[in-house]
Amino acid sequence: MTESEFDERGVPVDLSPERRAYHDFRGRVGRTIADSESYWPPRPSAQGAPNIVVILCDDLGYSDIGCFGSEIPTPNIDRLADEGLRYTNFHVTPMCSPTRAALLTGRNAHAAGVGYVAHADPGFPSLAMELADDVPTVAETLRGAGYATMAVGKWHLCKDNDDHDAASMDSWPLQRGFERFYGFLGGMTDLHNPPAILRGNEQISPDSYPPGYYFTDDITDEAVRMVKSVKAADPAKPVFLYVAHGAVHAPLHAKPEDIDRHRGAYSGGWDNLRENRFRRQQELGIVRPDTALSPRNVEAGDSVPSWDSLDPDRQAVFARYMEVYAAMVDSVDQSLGRVRAVFEDLGEWDNTIVLFTSDNGASREGEEDGTMQYFDALRRFHDKGSRADGFARDLETIDLVGTARSMPHYPRGWAMASNTPFRLYKVNTHAGGHTVPTVLSWPRRLSGYGGQIRRQYVHAVDLYPTLLELAGVPDVDHRQGVPLKPLDGSSFAGTMASGDAPHDRGGQHYEMFGHRGYHEDGWEIVSRHVTGNPFDDSEYELYDLRSDPTETTDLADVYPDKVAELSKRWERAAWENQVFPLDEGSGLKRALRPARESAMSQPVRILPGTPTLERYRSAQLVALRSYRITVDVDLAVGDRGTLVAHGGQYSGYGLYIDDDGLRYVHNAYGTVDEIRYRSLTPGRQEIVLDVHAHDASTLTVGLEVGGRRVAELSRVSSMAGQALFQGIDVGIDRRSPVSWDNFLAHGAFPFTGRLVAVGYEPGARLADVGPAAVERLRALALKQE
Secondary structure, eight states: OOGGGBOTTSOBTTSOHHHHHHHHHHOOOOSSSTTSOOOOOOOOOOTTOOEEEEEEESSOOTTOSGGGTOSSOOHHHHHHHHHSEEETTEEOOSSHHHHHHHHHHSSOHHHHTBSSOSSOOOSOTTBOSSOOTTSOOHHHHHHHTTOEEEEEEEOOOSOGGGOSTTSOOTTSGGGGTOSEEEEESSSOOOSSSOSOOEETTEEOOOSSOOTTOOHHHHHHHHHHHHHHHHHHHOTTOOEEEEEEOOTTSSSOOOOHHHHHTTTTTTTTHHHHHHHHHHHHHHHHTSSOTTOOOOOOOOSTTTOOOOGGGSOHHHHHHHHHHHHHHHHHHHHHHHHHHHHHHHHHHTTOGGGEEEEEEESSSOOOTTTTTOBSBHHHHHHHHHHTOOOSSHHHHHHHTGGGTTSTTOBOBOOHHHHHHHTTTSOSOTTOSSHHHHBOOEEEEOHHHHTTTTTEEEOSOEEGGGHHHHHHHHHTOOOOSEETTEEOOOOOOOOOGGGGSOTTOOOOOOOEEEEETTEEEEEETTEEEEOOOOTTSOSSGGGOEEEETTTOTTOOSOOTTTOHHHHHHHHHHHHHHHHHTTOOSOOOSSSHHHHOOOGGGGGGGSOEEEOTTOOOOOHHHHHHTTTTEEEEEEEEEEEOTTOOEEEEEEEETTEEEEEEEETTEEEEEEEETTEEEEEEEOOOOSEEEEEEEEEEEOSSSEEEEEEEETTEEEEEEEEEEOOOTTSSOSOEEESSOOSSOSOHHHHHHHTTOOOOSEEEEEEEEEEEEOTTSTHHHHHHHHHHHHHHO
């Protein structure tokens, strides 16, 4: 080329327009480093922006912290309230996963794709059970603006059939804006022996936890470590820390020293507790002086007996449950104190926003008597069954409540007290299901307002725009090139400086299990849907929340036009937010599963050393079907240990070799049956468990050695739902043991010999399970319409 063929920068003049535009964008680039201008692409910087900490409790009731009326000492939360604001009219959805979706995205839960708890996958946009690709999380938006983003604890925003190592992980924390994650993906955990913990996208769960391990302490350690690490690397970089506690969701687990502080505090019962908390709420100004305490829950299936009507044994066991629950609240408060301390030590507390709240009201899943076996109670809650023999077992094991050998939940009378002064519970669209205690602190902005109360109506969807406004971060209009759903939330930042500032956010709809509700301008319609009843205006109750926030006086018959008006607004909101189809209560929503899930019940050969197979995948191999487990082992004299174990002390089964030979343990909700076989011989052989499912609740387990059936357990209980809470282990019984006696003697009991592999061969599902059940439930539901 001649000199005239180059421009003044030395760039060839015949470059394509696209290439020339690239050179123009990148700046002046010459032939050598010396005659070129270096280029650094701009990076987002949020220097000077506030740190943001969101602390989300699980199933914490409205009155469960001191600054909202509780007798439980919560000095760190109370101090936060004294320095900041208490929002007494803060609302969420009545269930955990939907609240998390709304809180993190600023979109209503159904619009975000998570209208129900993430343990269903029926194939509807509102019930995708994972965050949609056209809604961003606040973590994604803040990270794009230069924040370090980190989360610990509970996620529960991806399908349970996508929790395993071969999943797409598209809706896992690291794929939804968090740079660091330490916690679990599901809905609950064993706080003493978590069945699965992830660091980022990888399971790091140990074979056993150290003595005294407690999950709340563990995630607090990790949160503190994450913050310290980022601030050491770049002190000017603000952090967004999301602490999503497993507490105080069942099982009720706490440290012994915390439980001891609450001994004897609840012998007076839930009626006295409720009255005392309400009186304290009046003194604190949480409720206005003319507010009425809602009456005892008396609705069929939701009712609570008077404490005085209970026999002494029930009073003793029930009080013990609440002592442990109080200890869990106590531990959450301690965690907040430790998180605060790290920001204080860094000199950044003054410029740190903290929001403390709960994902829904207190849980009634322990039903009337509570339980030492939460999964049994949960199974009966979903199936509307009754417990015939549970309390005698619970009384016998009262001293184990709260320990690693328990899986307890309290009776719904304590949930009623926790939700003081409101009606009903988690899952209900009445106030007890979605009105939660909320504290907001930001010393730099709230100096002079500390200790004040804000009564403006605020919903979880309002948090996303509020945090962005406070951080000075512009919202985004695309995510990975996809245009976004409209924002549903409205910033409530203006209410921080004034209790009279308007928060003109419009109406808010609710829906859960077919229960519906709509709030606007202080009026509310709400329904408690009964399976088989039509979805029409006759279900609605009407309340003027300006004078009756506790829903004591139904005005539906007085103002039928107002009911009709709000009903039309609910209908419009439901269509705008893809709420339909509604759950008519048939169980069809949980029975519908995608065809791709059939891969999870294909035969598998598991090698020794394989990490624990994920819970849901493991369950599909054995749930509601017959199956065979084949252990390929080369035995030598003196070999001992675990061949295969599935589940834990809450429910599970395991096959072991000990000094007395071969031992099969069948632990169904705490009822243990065993097979012993003492005539094993050395050498390569197959040991088989041949399991025949008679129906949805009973099994016969046959033990085969050398091709011969040598023993069986006839018609023992099967384990449904999440009862097999920990997945399959080969060659070791990790973490929570199937047999506690076995654990005390041998720990995780790794196999000492040569275990070749363990194979699972699932049989056909029971006749009324899967597609057959779907058609039956669909016909039942259509018949009810």
